[in-house]
Amino acid sequence: MGIPAAPMVTIAFKDLAKTNAAKRGMPLQRISFTPHPVWGKTDDQMYAYLEGNDPVSGKPLMKEVVESLTRPLTPDEAKTGTVTPPTGAPTFTDTADNLQQYFLDNGMTDYMPIILPTQEKVDVMLKATSHKPDEVVGKMTPAQGAFPAWSFTVQQVAVNAVMAGAIPDYFPTLLAIGSTGISALFSSTNSLVSAAVINGPIRDKLQMNYGIGAMGPFNQANAVIGRAWTLMSKNLDGGGVAGETYMGSQGNIINYNNLIIPENEKDSPWPPFHVQKGFKPEENVVSFFFGFGIQQGQGGKGLGMKPIPHYHEAMSANVAPFASLFGALFILDPLVAHGLGDLGFKTKDDIADWLQKNTTVTVKDVKTMLFSGLPRGQAATLKDDDVIPKWERTDAYNFIVCGGQTNPYHQLANMSYRLSVSIDKWT
Amino acid sequence: MKRRNLLALMGMSPVALAGLPGIADAAEKADKSKKVAMSGDPKLTVLNPRGLPPPITLIPMAPRLSTLDGKTIYLVSDGFPGADAFLNQVSIWFKKNMPEVKTVYRLKAGGFADDDPKLNAEIKANGQAVIMAIGH
Numbered sequence: 230m231g232i233p234a235a236p237m238v239t240i241a242f243k244d245l246a247k248t249n250a251a252k253r254g255m256p257l258q259r260i261s262f263t264p265h266p267v268w269g270k271t272d273d274q275m276y277a278y279l280e281g282n283d284p285v286s287g288k289p290l291m292k293e294v295v296e297s298l299t300r301p302l303t304p305d306e307a308k309t310g311t312v313t314p315p316t317g318a319p320t321f322t323d324t325a326d327n328l329q330q331y332f333l334d335n336g337m338t339d340y341m342p343i344i345l346p347t348q349e350k351v352d353v354m355l356k357a358t359s360h361k362p363d364e365v366v367g368k369m370t371p372a373q374g375a376f377p378a379w380s381f382t383v384q385q386v387a388v389n390a391v392m393a394g395a396i397p398d399y400f401p402t403l404l405a406i407g408s409t410g411i412s413a414l415f416s417s418t419n420s421l422v423s424a425a426v427i428n429g430p431i432r433d434k435l436q437m438n439y440g441i442g443a444m445g446p447f448n449q450a451n452a453v454i455g456r457a458w459t460l461m462s463k464n465l466d467g468g469g470v471a472g473e474t475y476m477g478s479q480g481n482i483i484n485y486n487n488l489i490i491p492e493n494e495k496d497s498p499w500p501p502f503h504v505q506k507g508f509k510p511e512e513n514v515v516s517f518f519f520g521f522g523i524q525q526g527q528g529g530k531g532l533g534m535k536p537i538p539h540y541h542e543a544m545s546a547n548v549a550p551f552a553s554l555f556g557a558l559f560i561l562d563p564l565v566a567h568g569l570g571d572l573g574f575k576t577k578d579d580i581a582d583w584l585q586k587n588t589t590v591t592v593k594d595v596k597t598m599l600f601s602g603l604p605r606g607q608a609a610t611l612k613d614d615d616v617i618p619k620w621e622r623t624d625a626y627n628f629i630v631c632g633g634q635t636n637p638y639h640q641l642a643n644m645s646y647r648l649s650v651s652i653d654k655w656t
Numbered sequence: 657m658k659r660r661n662l663l664a665l666m667g668m669s670p671v672a673l674a675g676l677p678g679i680a681d682a683a684e685k686a687d688k689s690k691k692v693a694m695s696g697d698p699k700l701t702v703l704n705p706r707g708l709p710p711p712i713t714l715i716p717m718a719p720r721l722s723t724l725d726g727k728t729i730y731l732v733s734d735g736f737p738g739a740d741a742f743l744n745q746v747s748i749w750f751k752k753n754m755p756e757v758k759t760v761y762r763l764k765a766g767g768f769a770d771d772d773p774k775l776n777a778e779i780k781a782n783g784q785a786v787i788m789a790i791g792h
Contacts, residue, residue: 237742237788269738
């Protein structure tokens, strides 16, 4: 704009603010810091911040802000030009133990041992796709808009695939995931998580587990594809640096290998998820969800009803406290999907319609919730006691059938659907 | 990417680097790798797993004002919780300590990282400086 600016940043974001300013071309931007947080503080407490010192520089805060706007620029602050940030040498040579330590010390792992990506192993991986090693797969960023996106090639995805322990058969799926540019380590203070739903015959080709224990550590493909996505999210976009390109206050254990959910198509009474999205049943597809996380649905209201548990009531009660910023993703054991059919819900649309109409909240409750909002254009006319749908649209509700039918249970995630992409394109 | 390397590559002086507390220390730590193996172990060559960051175009900072007296400062919230209340206190501070400064509060449109061209145009037309609150 050509107008002097003085950012005031809470100290929790110190490294992020400084490094991001540098990556965006203003490495010496004059940033003043306040104590953290400001949210939840009284007016007097915040005013005391202003009367105190910048916790980084130790200087009186508001005097520093005024000076930021009035002190003449130094030659470095007025510098122009273009630079390409370094990412290290193309190869590293050392003993195996030292290389393990090197990858670990430089934040290129999930802090568990990796398979060392030798050229030989990477070459084997590359044979699993018809795409050339130097083809650009896509661009990825730890947070859209907040960080510049990095580009990456087929070979760079292969290196990460080897590190995670992938066998070549998994590689097209990993390329499809990479092609979306979706990072599994989205930088937010909210410790968000990502899910990839796998549909199509590839689930059996890769011997994925969509039965007993599908979402636990009981299958190589389920585990390794998820781990590779995390490593890709660290290395292909410079993400996952805590305090700099990852800000989740508490972190999330799901980020180790994400939610990889192969749908149990053969035991489901409904068309597979990718067919809902316009793909053919024989196509291999990965679909993405994103949000706060997942929990179990046992014990919910209505599950004690006989002879058929009222799964729909439990599902509704369980998602009612969710934030409406994200939608509701249900992972239903096939027994639940069939049970819903016995209750009259013959399609996914049937259950979505019922949930949309019957999952409600009061306006008063919405006003006290974080990350929930009133319907657009209606806020002024609604009264506190009015009852409104939790989500306005039925497509806020999504359903994946997965599980081994040892009990009619469901899990539920406060997560939204993002997109679906072809895996076959990457074979 | 090591931040010390990044700054050095940008041609920033050591004095400028020293002005970024915490940055150099963190970079130093990342540069080091503990050697854990015996020197006689066979060596391997492995590939770098990192992607390709885009080039950085250095943006010169806007010229500073000689004084804030009589100037209008826009106080811009990025929309995170608490930023509005915090900037209200900034406005009060100016009224108490620099009453000759006029402040105008605005909430930036869009997500926290989104540009707001309409607001930018307003600031350029009516303001001489910006204080932006980032964090929560």
